[in-house]
Amino acid sequence: MSESPLPFLPFALPEIGEDEIHEVVDTLRSGWVTTGPKAKRFEQEFAAFLGEPEIECIAVNSATAGLHLALEAMGIGPGDEVITTTHTFTATAEVVRYLGADVVLVDIDPATLNIDPRLVEAAITPRTRCIIPVHYAGLAVDMIAILDIARKHGLRVLEDAAHALPTTLEKELIGTMGSDATVFSFYANKTMTTGEGGMLVTRNAELAKRAKVMRLHGMNRDAFDRFQSVVPSWRYEIVAPGFKYNLTDLAASLGLHQLKKLSSFQRRREWIAAAYNQSFADLPLILPPQAPEGDVHAWHLYVLRLTDAVQIDRDAFIEAMFAAGIGCSVHYIPLHLQPYWRDRYGLTPEQFPHSQEAYERSFSIPLYTAMSDADVQRVIAAVRRIALA
Numbered sequence: 001m002s003e004s005p006l007p008f009l010p011f012a013l014p015e016i017g018e019d020e021i022h023e024v025v026d027t028l029r030s031g032w033v034t035t036g037p038k039a040k041r042f043e044q045e046f047a048a049f050l051g052e053p054e055i056e057c058i059a060v061n062s063a064t065a066g067l068h069l070a071l072e073a074m075g076i077g078p079g080d081e082v083i084t085t086t087h088t089f090t091a092t093a094e095v096v097r098y099l100g101a102d103v104v105l106v107d108i109d110p111a112t113l114n115i116d117p118r119l120v121e122a123a124i125t126p127r128t129r130c131i132i133p134v135h136y137a138g139l140a141v142d143m144i145a146i147l148d149i150a151r152k153h154g155l156r157v158l159e160d161a162a163h164a165l166p167t168t169l170e171k172e173l174i175g176t177m178g179s180d181a182t183v184f185s186f187y188a189n190k191t192m193t194t195g196e197g198g199m200l201v202t203r204n205a206e207l208a209k210r211a212k213v214m215r216l217h218g219m220n221r222d223a224f225d226r227f228q229s230v231v232p233s234w235r236y237e238i239v240a241p242g243f244k245y246n247l248t249d250l251a252a253s254l255g256l257h258q259l260k261k262l263s264s265f266q267r268r269r270e271w272i273a274a275a276y277n278q279s280f281a282d283l284p285l286i287l288p289p290q291a292p293e294g295d296v297h298a299w300h301l302y303v304l305r306l307t308d309a310v311q312i313d314r315d316a317f318i319e320a321m322f323a324a325g326i327g328c329s330v331h332y333i334p335l336h337l338q339p340y341w342r343d344r345y346g347l348t349p350e351q352f353p354h355s356q357e358a359y360e361r362s363f364s365i366p367l368y369t370a371m372s373d374a375d376v377q378r379v380i381a382a383v384r385r386i387a388l389a
């Protein structure tokens with residue numbers, strides 16, 4: 001129960017403005033509510049945002065769908081292994097199992113909380129086909145190292161960039177680094193939202209072609225192009241048992257305006273993160289790792305870790321925050337602790353000491369654009385009071 005006289009401050013909230021609302025109403029009045037002109041425009045504007053009008057952007061109804069489509073298009077299947085981090089949401093790994101392939105989880109670098117490239121290399125076997133790095137909290141993985149390892153061993157790279165819009169590494173936006181594909185999420189609590197949605201980005205034309213066909217029932221209309229200049233709308237071929245992963249124009253209506261606001265959203269997130277960094281510098285807490293000088297951290301999450309100098313444990317800290325009327329969360333309960341992953345692969349905490357330690361000590365505090373300056377000050381005051389108690 002909250003003991004605060006102030007209204008409860010949720011852990012996350014989207015910022016939806018009048019522009020988004022008008023666009024959705026316009027879509028409703030247009031008569032075209034499923035995938036159509038606005039989803040198409042959203043894809044084009046997303047490519048423009050990435051600074052590469054020619055890059056393939058494939059709008060999907062979730063990042064999970066995008067990850068699944070990318071792996072399917074890579075031909076990942078039974079007998080294959082895909083390496084990813086244990087310190088992530090289950091969506092990153094479950095898509096590998098959809099295809100009957102196996103997940104090989106590795107530990108994180110405790111400095112960045114990102115997958116440790118050295119452990120990736122050590123986990124490679126003759127069955128390894130792909131690496132899925134996750135840009136945790138919005139801080140870029142060392143993609144130079146990952147891409148290097150992939151080249152050396154002939155592996156594919158699929159970036160889970162659900163947290164990483166807009167993140168940069170060596171001044172390049174994630175999504176343009178040279179992996180096989182990158183997937184962004186527009187889930188309600190991400191740095192921009194379409195309610196549910198995602199974007200699969202790739203420079204690989206073959207991969208894009210397969211993903212587009214599989215996004216909508218395995219339906220291919222290209223086959224007729226050779227015979228007819230205008231393909232009648234009723235004519236199509238089913239070339240595979242595909243999925244139903246298309247993004248609606250209703251969702252794209254939100255995305256068009258959220259994308260326009262992304263830079264101002266980013267500035268606000270950076271301002272809040274800087275206020276937190278400055279206000280917590282003297283506390284017995286480990287602050288989140290910073291982006292390298294000159295690079296952008298998307299600040300999807302602001303994750304604090306307790307040191308031994310704090311009197312209470314993580315669960316009690318979160319409880320005290322809730323008592324102060326402030327929502328917090330934990331990112332994540334690592335996959336090696338989740339019954340399905342633990343039991344399927346016989347995983348133990350000892351195999352992932354850094355993720356385990358980060359999990360036991362960490363919690364995420366509110367960081368979103370809809371927070372007022374007073375909300376930020378309230379979070380700061382609560383964290384300081386509880387950490388110093």
Ligand SMILES: *Cc1c(COP(=O)(O)O)cnc(C)c1O
Pocket residue numbers: 061062063064065088089091092134160162163184185186187196197198
């Ligand atoms: C949110 C999230 C996803 C899944 O995104 P959806 O759009 O909800 O499918 C995948 N990976 C990570 C790391 C996430 O945080």
